[in-house]
Amino acid sequence: MSLRRRIERSETLASVLAWLVGSYLALCNRTTRWHIEGQGDLRTALAQGPVLLVMWHSRSVMGALHWPVADGPLSSLYDASPIGRVSGALQRRVGLQSMQMSRHTSNLAASRIVLKRVREGVSIGMTGDGPLGPAHQVKDAPLEWARVTGVPVFCYAFATTRAKRLNTWDRMLVPRMFGRGAVVFARFEGAILRKPDEATREALREEMRRFMDATTAQADALISR
Template sequence: MKLSRVFKKMIKSDGAHRLACWLIAQYIRLVFVTSRWSYVGFDKRDRHIEDGQTYLVLMWHNRIALTAYSWDCKKRPMAVLASGHRDGQLVSRTLSYFSVDSVIGSSAKGAVGATKTVVRKIKQGTAISISPDGPRGPRQRMKDGPIIIARLANARITFTTYSVKRRIILKSWDRFNVPLPFNKGVFIWSDQTDIPGFSTDLDKEELRQKLEDHLRELTDEADRMMGHAPIPPGAPLPADGAKA
């Protein structure tokens, strides 16, 4: 039986699920404190925190392990958009140990309510972290949800990623990166992007593709800095785009 199946069986009860989240949080702390980090563009990140603007922070789903260390929640709150299924709850509960809030919703369930909550939180000053290829992929293919949310909330979009020298890549749809302790890694932040108005679906698709390419290039750069070949994206989205 695969380890992932054993783990899923172990966390079916709520108590076991909470314990698993606590253990994962402690592992993430161990990775961070025992590793040497370099930071690219963190002056940009700090400006995002301090300038009072509203932001969506985008990172690919396979890089969410170190979400809590990409932001400074003591200076400005952050919340993640997480799916309502068990894996999404694993993410949200784990991040709660780092004072990162969660908004539950996905393209399948709770999308309208989650969008309203995200927009409200952004307008209240909370940065929202979204994995634009989650929760089911395709890998490193951006859906148009972040663009819609940014327009509704009058928010800017910014991008972040990380990579490490030593890692385990899971055989999941996103090729999830598990960083190892006693490591060397890099965090990268990008300038913010204003979301312009668009009058046609073609305009929106061109913007979506531009943002997708930028986040992928940023992540590929981080991997190359750590001596890795970039992880290839999944199959392209349908020509007519995908729902948020």
């Protein structure tokens, strides 16, 4: 049986791999000199209630470690793919409330699950371009869940001077130890209407894409100083 199939079938194997990956990322986190911007704004918002945290998939690997758990719980989404299973186990390892979403779950059903968590006071973390891409293209879910929940939307990105790009669809950025790093949390101020027409929805999608790219560029610029 392939490793992929074994991970899909075994929660224990996914947990073991998550421990290995998590231990490495935690070591990278401890040995990197981080500069953080926007965390004060995020904490101020969390004092009022949950938020929706959105990031590009390529910059998501450190998100669980950078979330301020003491300021509020975060429920992060993952799918049943091998990488998704490991990601879910990693999220639980660092104290997040991971939530598996089947690719066959309808948008309505997923929105109900998310809305229930938000009403319980739990923030929601997700990738803007989903688990499968295309990269840097905002999917429907961030727009829909921002509309349904009505909570503030924050974007997250990290960058580091020592990193490796994986040979994946999104060219995922994985840190190495002993670098300089930057973390950015930025509040998205786009107008999210309760009943947008299609043109308004597409304009919001493009506005969010540009803002997420700008947040990522800000993190990159901070490590180039």
